[in-house]
Amino acid sequence: MFKRLVVLILLALATLSASQPxxxxxxxxxxxxxxxxxxxxxxxxxxxxxxxxxxxxxTWVVRLNNSSSYQRVTTEPELIATCWVDKSFGVxxxxxxxxxxxxxxxTGGWCTREAQ
Numbered sequence: 001m002f003k004r005l006v007v008l009i010l011l012a013l014a015t016l017s018a019s020q021p022x023x024x025x026x027x028x029x030x031x032x033x034x035x036x037x038x039x040x041x042x043x044x045x046x047x048x049x050x051x052x053x054x055x056x057x058x059t060w061v062v063r064l065n066n067s068s069s070y071q072r073v074t075t076e077p078e079l080i081a082t083c084w085v086d087k088s089f090g091v092x093x094x095x096x097x098x099x100x101x102x103x104x105x106x107t108g109g110w111c112t113r114e115a116q
Contacts, residue, residue: 027051027097029105034091037080038115044079046093046105053098063090063108083111 031047048055060079063069065087072079083089090108 025050027101027103029103032105032107036112036116040085044091046077048095051097056098057096059094061092085111087111
């Protein structure tokens, strides 16, 4: 009888001391920067935080001179793209985590011949 009581107490203590699962944090984009590589090329980097699991995809939408756009879906947090020299460009990135949650951010710049 005493052994059963000890086993039940140990089982209860183990259950109470088991760590609670971590709560998922909201997926957010903490950094997005685009910079000129020169010659009508630019690059963008994004840093996401929170969410669940890994970051499954990065969907990049590039707008050129507010008139045309294209989309790239990658598994990498960076983009290298072309732009029209002496024209504007805009970039929107949407990060998706392994649970399907998304976060988006946008930035833009001016396309130059020289790297900056």
